[in-house]
Amino acid sequence: MNFKKTIVSFIFLLIVSGLGALKAQQYQISLLTCDPGEEIYSSFGHSGIRVIELTTGRDVVYNYGTFDFGAPNFVLNFAGGRLDYYLSVSTFDRFIAEYDYFQRSVREQVLSLNEQQKLDLIRFLETNYLPENRAYRYDFFFDNCATRVRDAISTVLGDQLIWHDEVREPVESTFRELIDEMVYYMTWSDLGIDLALGSRLDRDATPLEEQFLPKYVEGAFSRAEIQGDGPTRPLVEKSSVILNFEKPEGSFGAINPYWIFWVIAFVFTGITFIGFKKKKLFVGFDIAFFGILGIVGLVMTLLWIGSEIPSTKYNWNILWAFPGHLVLAIVLLRKTIKPWVLKYLLFALIMADAAVVFWILGWQSFHPSLIPLLLVLILRTNYLYYNVGKFKQVEK
Structure with a gap:
């Protein structure tokens, strides 16, 4: 009798466990x-x-x-x-x-x-x-x-x-480096992301x-x-x-900021050299250059102040793309300038140098394509500071 009970119990357990597995x-x-x-x-x-x-x-x-x-x-x-x-x-x-x-x-x-x-x-x-x-x-x-x-x-x-x-794999990467992994060959998008997002991206991600x-x-x-x-x-x-699709080989594309910004740098270097020799400012280039930088800075400022995205705060790109550059571009259109313009040019030069220091010290990583633009900014603020008063009347 006990043997039969054991067999019945065993069969019952098999059925229950089978139903549970099926479910x-x-x-x-x-x-x-x-x-x-x-x-x-x-x-x-x-x-x-x-x-x-x-x-x-x-x-x-x-x-x-x-x-x-x-x-x-x-x-x-x-x-x-x-x-x-x-x-x-x-x-x-x-x-x-x-x-x-x-x-x-x-x-x-x-x-x-x-x-x-x-x-x-x-x-x-x-x-x-x-x-x-x-x-x-x-x-x-x-x-x-x-x-x-x-x-x-x-x-x-x-x-x-x-x-x-x-x-x-024990490799530590910052948030910015992790993003760069994905958009490295999308150069304009990569540049836009680096311009919009601030120094909070430059810490190691857990x-x-x-x-x-x-x-x-x-x-x-x-x-x-x-x-x-x-x-x-x-x-x-x-x-x-x-x-499963084969990934296309990465390419920067024919039109990318790396070579375009270097062309801009060579153009500004050339006009600065020619301007120095011929005693001219070629201020039209500066109006366009500082105007664009000012607009970029204005957008970054609005993102810093108005956006709820924490990563847009503490964006030190604003050191070189400062909203005040837009005002400078407008002022340079005039035949006379006010004394504060010289002080602002000195301020812009110091800010551009500070951006380089921030980059070197790792406080924020800027997009690599910006190197020639920083060089242009330092070159032209220097040149204008020492020469704008020679070609435009400074108001008393």
Whole structure:
């Protein structure tokens, strides 16, 4: 009798455990990592969460990187740090079709979550997808499509998730260097980013902070483990490539700031030499040069003061692209100048020299293409300071 009871109990346990395993296999959840695209908004890659309901075949992607180009005041809200992104859900086929069209590679990491963890994650995503929850205030470095995916997994797993960042390649990079990795060959975009964002980018990012870039989330997932709910196991059960396209070779392009700014530097050096020989100012060049610098400085000032993006603060590019240069350009149009113009030229020269010092000391890294412009600024402020009074009447 005891033997029969044992056999019945054993069979019952097998059935229960089999049903539990079947239920656990109702969902497959994975991280999708998409390679960068050719447009600036897609140049950093993308992350999404794929959920397959195995019993019904429902296959969807939860995407935290959705935004509306047609939203009112899109550019102003983006620059001012007041742009909302939102969570969207699309079919996997529709999601992958876009990356196939633009020939962007996509990789998948299937997560080794248990039954309850899968259900908790789906519940978390569905709660986030509610109309009142799906929008969030976008922050490029600390709250974006990649960090939201990472934080969803972290929230669900809690202390059971071990990142193992100590085994990653021990290379420290600043936020600016991490951005440069992605936009190095997009020279004008790279220049614009360096002009708009200040010295806060020039500190080393922690392993967790690196994960604002999808490729670092992918790397972190590949190292991570789950513990505390049985034998310790890798977070990623298996990896595969869904789309694979050969990356084009990087190129600066024919029109880039590196050679253009050096041409400008040679032109200004030439006109300064000729002006010195022929006793002329050629002030028209200075009006254009200082006018452009003043406009750039005005934009940076507005970003510093008016934007809610912390990274636009403490931007020491303003030392050389100062808004006051716009006033100087206007004043140089006149035949007479006021005494303060000479003092301002000396001030501009000191500011340009200070920018070089800030760069050398590592207080802020400027875009490398700016070297010739800084040389022009130092050259022309010097030349005008000592010579403008000889060609224009200084008012008493």
